[in-house]
Amino acid sequence: MNSRRHFLKKAGLVAAASPVALAAPYVKAQDKKITWRLQTYAGAALAEFVIRPAVDAFNKAANGEMEIQLYTADQLVPTGELFRAMQAGTIDAVQSDDDSMNSPVDIKVFGGYFPFASRYSLDVPTLFYEYGLAEIWDQAYTEVGVKWLSAGAWDPCNFATNKPIKALADLKGLRVFTFPTAGQFLSQFGIVPVTIPFEDVPVAMQTGEIDAIAWSGITEVFTSGWVDVTKYFLTNNVSGGWAGSFFANADRWNEVPEHLKTLFNLCMDSSHYHRLHWYWGGEAKLRAEGGRLELTSIPDAEWKTVEDAAHVFWDEVAKQTPRTAKVVEILKKYNADMEKAGKPYRYG
Incomplete structure (x- = not known):
């Protein structure tokens, strides 16, 4: 307490002798809001x-x-x-x-x-x-x-449809709302990519303008209300x-x-x-x-055809520019590391 009194007394003397010794209270500048x-x-x-x-x-x-x-x-x-x-x-x-x-x-x-x-x-x-x-x-x-x-x-990217998909052949002719690159890749398996506004998807499914959605996983199918206009969900995904x-x-x-x-x-x-x-x-x-969508699957051996085609697609993209080649190199390195690391990183 004596030390504290001494400090306060000394501080008071300094303040009295020099009014600028103590800073003025901080006032926030009223800048224009961004x-x-x-x-x-x-x-x-x-x-x-x-x-x-x-x-x-x-x-x-x-x-x-x-x-x-x-x-x-x-x-x-x-x-x-x-x-x-x-x-x-x-x-x-x-x-x-x-x-x-x-x-x-x-x-x-x-x-x-x-x-x-x-x-x-x-x-x-x-x-x-x-x-x-x-x-x-x-x-x-x-x-x-x-x-x-x-x-x-x-x-991940899965298919939600109004007809069951149980083989690659079932994809042929489907008009699908999907992303540009995913659509370009999947077109080799017979799908027809369709681009429409996000909010138009439910009506497009009802009118038959599109036959399937490959835009999301099952969480978004429910959240976006697409569960009301689809019946089946394909468990195989194009990307995780x-x-x-x-x-x-x-x-x-x-x-x-x-x-x-x-x-x-x-x-x-x-x-x-x-x-x-x-x-x-x-x-x-x-x-x-969930219960509201019936889950279907394409056998793993058949779906491997799609995975193998993806790696061919990667090599085609790598040829576009030095930068795309570098990204593909990183993707290959990463996936090789994950396979080598084994479980839980990869399960075969």
């Missing part, structure tokens, strides 16, 4: 799970300094025009895959569902942050004036995890203060983590307990 418009690939119902929690958390934690206004699939611009709209500054940020939003970069082919690039959802962030894809994506988008921010995994990212207009990103950039990065990480367990649990639970 407002972003962010559009997601996801429809309204799906967006509530795959991005809304992260946006709401950011807006709350930003404490009035910044606000992200969230728009769902095709609400401001069609999904295929997302990149150009963001590049031009019509919108500030995007959550999508490279393939769907038609990015003018050579690596767009790997976005969404690049056939058999992953077996499980955890493969996607591992490829980006442990095997070097993040650096490649950052470089590619820097070249076109857009800031690539963060990649994560979603669900959808690869998607957050992007921003480069100028808008550069205007954001560092502490808000850090906050946004944390919220993106939170979003990626949420989806990992939401999809992983949902895929299993709805297969086990």
Whole structure:
């Protein structure tokens, strides 16, 4: 106590002798609030799970300094025009895959569902942050004036149909709503890829404009309401995890203060983590307990034909540019490592 009294007495004498010795109270500068418009690939119902929690958390934690206004699939611009709209500054940020939003970069082919690039959802962030894809994506988008921010995994790619699929031959002639690269790959097995707005899928299934959906796993079939217009779910998947990212207009990103950039990065990480367990649990639970869709399967030996064709497709993509060749090299290295590691990384 004596030491404390001595300190306070001394501090008082210093303050009296020199009024500027004590700093003035901190007053937060009333800067203009930053407002972003962010559009997601996801429809309204799906967006509530795959991005809304992260946006709401950011807006709350930003404490009035910044606000992200969230728009769902095709609400401001069609999904295929997302990149150009963001590049031009019509919108500030995007959550999508490279393939769907038609990015003018050579690596767009790997976005969404690049056939058999992953077996499980955890493969996607591992490829980006442990095997070097993040650096490649950052470089590619820097070249076109857009800031690539963060990649994560979603669900696998399966078929939901109104007729049972039990053999490869059953795919022939199906008009399928799917992603550009997945559709290009699967067309060799007789499917006809169809591109329509996300929200038009249920009506298109009812009217017969499309016969099947190969856009998601079973979690999204239920969440997006597609379970009401389909009867069967094929358990074989074309890829184990959808690869998607957050992007921003480069100028808008550069205007954001560092502490808000850090906050946004944390919220993106939170979003990626949420989806990992939401999809992983949902895929299993709805297969086990869903009941509303009959599960069908193509025998493993026959489905291996599709996997083998995927590796031929990889080699064709590798020939496009030195950068696509580097990505394919990483995919081959990664999958070889997983096979060599064995269980639980790969089960044959």
